[in-house]
Amino acid sequence: xxxxxxxxxRMSFGPVEALRGVTFSVAEGEAVAxxxxxxxxxxxxxxTITGIHRPTGGxxxxxxxxxxxxxxxxxxxxxxxxxxxxxxxxxxxxxxSNIFLGREPTRRLLGLPIRMIDTARIEAEAExxxxxxxxxxxxxxxxxxxxxxxxxxxxxxxxxxxxxPKLVIMDEPTAxxxxxxxxxVLELVxxxxxxxxxxxxxxxxxxxxxxxxxxxxALRQGEVVADEAVxxxxxxxxxAHIVGAS
Amino acid sequence: xxxxxRTHPAxxxxxxxxxxxxxxxGSMTIRRPAALHGLGGTIRLESLVVxxxxxxxxxxxxxxxxxxxxxxxxxxxTSVIGILGFSATFVIAAAGIDLSVGSVLGFGGVAGxxxxxxxxxxxxxxxxxxxxAGALCGLVNGLLITRARVxxxxxxxxxxxxxxxxxxxxxxxxxxYGLPAPMxxxxxxxxxxxxxxxxxxxxxxxxxxxxxSRTRFGxxxxxxxxxxxxxxxxxxxxxxxxxxLYTLSGFLAGxxxxxxxxxxxxxxxxxxxxxxxxxxxxxxxxxxxxFGGRASVVGTLIGALIMGVLQNGLNLLAVSxxxxxxxxxxxxxxxxxxxxxxxxxGRA
Numbered sequence: 001x002x003x004x005x006x007x008x009x010r011m012s013f014g015p016v017e018a019l020r021g022v023t024f025s026v027a028e029g030e031a032v033a034x035x036x037x038x039x040x041x042x043x044x045x046x047x048t049i050t051g052i053h054r055p056t057g058g059x060x061x062x063x064x065x066x067x068x069x070x071x072x073x074x075x076x077x078x079x080x081x082x083x084x085x086x087x088x089x090x091x092x093x094x095x096x097s098n099i100f101l102g103r104e105p106t107r108r109l110l111g112l113p114i115r116m117i118d119t120a121r122i123e124a125e126a127e128x129x130x131x132x133x134x135x136x137x138x139x140x141x142x143x144x145x146x147x148x149x150x151x152x153x154x155x156x157x158x159x160x161x162x163x164x165p166k167l168v169i170m171d172e173p174t175a176x177x178x179x180x181x182x183x184x185v186l187e188l189v190x191x192x193x194x195x196x197x198x199x200x201x202x203x204x205x206x207x208x209x210x211x212x213x214x215x216x217x218a219l220r221q222g223e224v225v226a227d228e229a230v231x232x233x234x235x236x237x238x239x240a241h242i243v244g245a246s
Numbered sequence: 247x248x249x250x251x252r253t254h255p256a257x258x259x260x261x262x263x264x265x266x267x268x269x270x271x272g273s274m275t276i277r278r279p280a281a282l283h284g285l286g287g288t289i290r291l292e293s294l295v296v297x298x299x300x301x302x303x304x305x306x307x308x309x310x311x312x313x314x315x316x317x318x319x320x321x322x323x324t325s326v327i328g329i330l331g332f333s334a335t336f337v338i339a340a341a342g343i344d345l346s347v348g349s350v351l352g353f354g355g356v357a358g359x360x361x362x363x364x365x366x367x368x369x370x371x372x373x374x375x376x377x378x379a380g381a382l383c384g385l386v387n388g389l390l391i392t393r394a395r396v397x398x399x400x401x402x403x404x405x406x407x408x409x410x411x412x413x414x415x416x417x418x419x420x421x422x423y424g425l426p427a428p429m430x431x432x433x434x435x436x437x438x439x440x441x442x443x444x445x446x447x448x449x450x451x452x453x454x455x456x457x458x459s460r461t462r463f464g465x466x467x468x469x470x471x472x473x474x475x476x477x478x479x480x481x482x483x484x485x486x487x488x489x490x491l492y493t494l495s496g497f498l499a500g501x502x503x504x505x506x507x508x509x510x511x512x513x514x515x516x517x518x519x520x521x522x523x524x525x526x527x528x529x530x531x532x533x534x535x536x537f538g539g540r541a542s543v544v545g546t547l548i549g550a551l552i553m554g555v556l557q558n559g560l561n562l563l564a565v566s567x568x569x570x571x572x573x574x575x576x577x578x579x580x581x582x583x584x585x586x587x588x589x590x591x592g593r594a
Contacts, residue, residue, distance in 0.1 A: 102482050
């Protein structure tokens with residue numbers, strides 16, 4: 001049974017049709033690459049899944065639940081996390097705060113019905129997650145804006161993995177990384193698959209895609225033009241689909 | 247100023263222990279590098295130094311400056327601007343701006359005064375009307391900014407005109423004299439010699455400090471100001487939160503209006519003219535980032551006190567109020583400049 005099912009998803013911004021009926025599905029523990037040229041609709045599609053955009057037509061089912069009337073917070077609670085290309089971090093907040101952003105555990109102030117953020121717990125748990133991921137972040141109290149690009153990405157990854165997601169969407173996670181860091185991200189995708197967590201990987205780097213993904217879905221002008229198992233296709237074929245030469 | 251000077255020995259101790267706490271707060275943050283503290287608890291060290299230097303210099307310059315009664319005078323004189331400063335702190339934390347607080351202050355004061363004088367409502371209703379009138383203005387600001395998507399600068403500039411105009415229309419431009427005694431007490435009462443506005447000022451400081459630095463409400467304001475997309479992506483209800491922030495800002499302006507009306511025992515439709523800029527100055531002096539994401543209520547308290555101390559000291563030294571405005575402007579630019587220098591070093 002598929003975990004995520006998109007059926008004829010449509011999205012218009014005024015007269016512009018960004019998505020013209022997108023249909024595909026993602027199974028549990030499967031890594032699907034979403035490919036396409038700039039402007040093909042990849043990011044728009046992902047934003048309709050995470051609830052930032054509300055699709056103008058079609059259905060998005062996640063374990064039989066319709067996501068269309070849910071807001072980004074509810075969708076995260078259902079188990080979909082996204083690592084954005086710009087990482088979506090609050091640079092003036094510290095590492096721990098960023099990892100728990102939107103989901104801060106609270107405790108009562110002196111037993112009163114006043115809830116305050118449980119900073120001690122956030123810091124302790126963030127510390128544990130960072131250690132488990134083997135990320136090299138000097139301290140969870142460091143402001144994210146003071147970290148390097150790779151470290152900032154570790155924080156974004158830690159945030160996506162902290163609340164046991166079922167599906168992780170990664171938008172160009174390797175675009176801005178050094179070779180060694182790329183390998184780290186690819187290993188992470190493999191590890192997620194081993195744990196039964198599904199991944200949607202948006203990438204322009206076909207070598208990365210072929211290294212870790214099970215399936216490729218190519219978008220062109222808001223439509224799915226190819227949906228193939230990696231084992232049964234080649235880079236040349238995929239490129240042809242993306243640019244529309246087939 | 248010009249109020250009878252009374253000194254309470256017991257109070258001197260309290261004031262000094264307050265100053266001590268404030269200084270400890272400062273040094274705590276100093277020892278931990280500011281960059282390590284993301285909870286909005288950071289204060290700008292330069293501001294504290296400026297405040298202490300001002301106190302030192304004025305103590306040497308005027309024999310009347312360093313006394314308990316004068317300290318209370320400063321707190322009293324700073325209270326209204328200070329409360330507006332706290333509202334500015336929240337709005338600016340979220341990368342917003344509220345230019346209407348001065349006018350909303352006038353409108354809130356007038357509304358409360360009219361409620362008891364024209365509508366003959368009991369005094370608790372008068373208090374409530376002031377607060378609700380302010381909150382309502384803020385709510386309208388927030389809805390226009392988030393629903394109609396008009397920039398906050400424009401919306402609140404519009405409200406600056408509308409609220410002031412409404413206050414003038416309702417009163418025919420004349421102050422509404424005479425408030426019930428319990429309302430007047432809010433402005434003129436002195437339990438144990440401490441002016442009530444000063445108590446309200448410090449009480450609001452304590453509550454808003456807690457809210458900004460320890461609760462989700464405060465943290466989300468900072469995150470929205472830092473990166474609105476990140477806030478939205480992580481499930482924070484950005485629009486709803488902004489409406490709440492502007493409503494809070496209006497509510498605090500209404501409270502400031504109530505206090506300022508109570509101080510003069512009348513609802514003056516021109517009260518608070520130009521205060522919005524003083525409020526923003528207090529917040530920026532205190533280290534709040536004008537572009538959002540970093541803010542501190544303790545900082546704003548210090549910022550407001552810098553302005554209050556400067557004004558009071560220069561009054562005692564009989565310096566013309568024209569020079570006082572120049573001094574406050576210069577201190578603002580100086581404090582932010584020092585902050586920039588410091589940040590430049592920190593990055594290297």
